[in-house]
Amino acid sequence: MSASASQSELRLVVLGRPGAGKKSAVCNILGLQDSQQDADAASGIQECSKHRGEAARRQVVVVSSPAWFGSDCDPKERRRHISSFITLSSPGPHAFLLCVPVNQPADEEAKALDVLEELFGSSAVSRNTIVLFTHTEELEEDEQLEEYLVTWRKDLLELVKRCGDRYHTLETRSREPEERKAVEELLEKVEQVVRESGTQHFSCPLYQDAEERVRERQEEIVRQRRGNQLNSQASPPDSPPEENVTEEEMEAVREEAERSTDGLNVDIDSIFPSSSVLPSSPAPSFLGGLWEKLTAWMRWLLTLVRMEALLGSLVGLFVGGPLGGMMGATVGSVATEVGKRKTLEKKEKKER
Template sequence: ELRIVLIGGRYNNLLSGKSSAGNFILGQNVFNTSRRTAQSEARQQEVFSRRVTVVDTPGWWWTWPKENTPKLDQIEIQNSVHLCPPGPHVFLLVIPVDLHLSEQIKSSLKDHLELFNVDVFSHTIVLFTAVAPCNETVESKIRRNPALQWILQQCGNRKHFLNISNREDRDQVKKLLEKIETLITNNGFRHCSVDRSQGETLRKEMRDLTERASKRFDQVQKQRNKLKLQIEGRLQVSFL
């Protein structure tokens, strides 16, 4: 059994490709790629005789500090590790090959990985993704980008390239799973430890936030309806 959590950021209109990568790994279109991921979702399939669980998560803005990420997104990211009990074996940090990462992302990445309360870097493989044939090799991009070099150093230089436009090439996935198993072995077959009580606390926070948002929405709708009635009443008076 392999338990995988997909993490990563967003930049302008370029999505991270986490959902597409999850679909590619599982060999099924189980994650919706037509919209941004708002909630952490877990899906499971048998892949090369292994039971593989993949958890997709909301992406944060690559250059934003954690405090600028909506609280609900933060909770959903934290909750991802509770959707693959007893805990994930690996985090795949998904980075599109076309994305140019500036030095700003260092603090943002550190900030957001602190949401997990574990040493995420020691359980992470950087997953470079491309949706079209790449004109430039990943290695040459890394050589020209100090931020990418720093990320890879934090992750023990573990990386994999996935051409998600070539869905027929399942050998890409096979090699990725082999790299994950090597990482698990090097980590002493330990998965990331997960605090169950924290999971319950997060679910309660999500319920509370959702209820408050629902109440605010109801209040806004009531105010709009009240205003609409007032405007309609004034219009009727003006016609008399």
């Protein structure tokens, strides 16, 4: 891959917990079929993947990485995954896309942002990360994502705030052309990130080290191939081995170099100590940790029960006893039915 080609393409790194929708995000961006990403999943292999294609009249490279930021990830696997996605997205991504399910607590994603800051510096999050919301089908039919975030999910809004108030979703309730429009809007936001950062792409010492190693390995592969060709010829050509290499050949060499580059010197011990507690988060007490988990799950629970069930629960709580339970159930059922009728009325009005 030539320097000009590297500068003209948009490089994206997709991160997220298991089941966060990374695979769907990659497929949506590049217009891939799910079967084109099923090979590793079918074999049970969890590896970083790199896909190149065209989207919204742009050349795009998407690197997807397993969830290496979780506390249950094996340290050796974590080091390998981090080294791999850095190398595959070298010389540096234009944006990190953090897939965030709207139907889950945001504690794992908050940890992911902490780790990105520790690895690459605070600007990686504040300037170069976009929250990509997934599983939006869990929202009510007439509920907008913005309304849902403001009303129910202050924890998700905090993630967005940390990422410079940048967020997006590729999920629409209709097919083409809305899906492709969502992709185009995402890439426009990525280009806006690049303009605001004032640099060609994100860079830091880890990425600079990765690019240097890839280039050295790339030159080594070219010399080996040209040396083999010289040995098979009766007389050497006039040009040196490094010349007369086509762009397609260099792209193939680049990919081979990325796959075969040795692991980077990533210091994960200071970021992931044996206690699995991130340095940016002080060790909580037992009750403090329990309360934090409880409040996170309560926020998630509210997205499931919504106002109808909540109203019935409150009635049962304040009245108390068997009578309160009966009244709460009745109020909750009535409120739910009223909500359904309102939704049906809105739908009928739209159809008219």
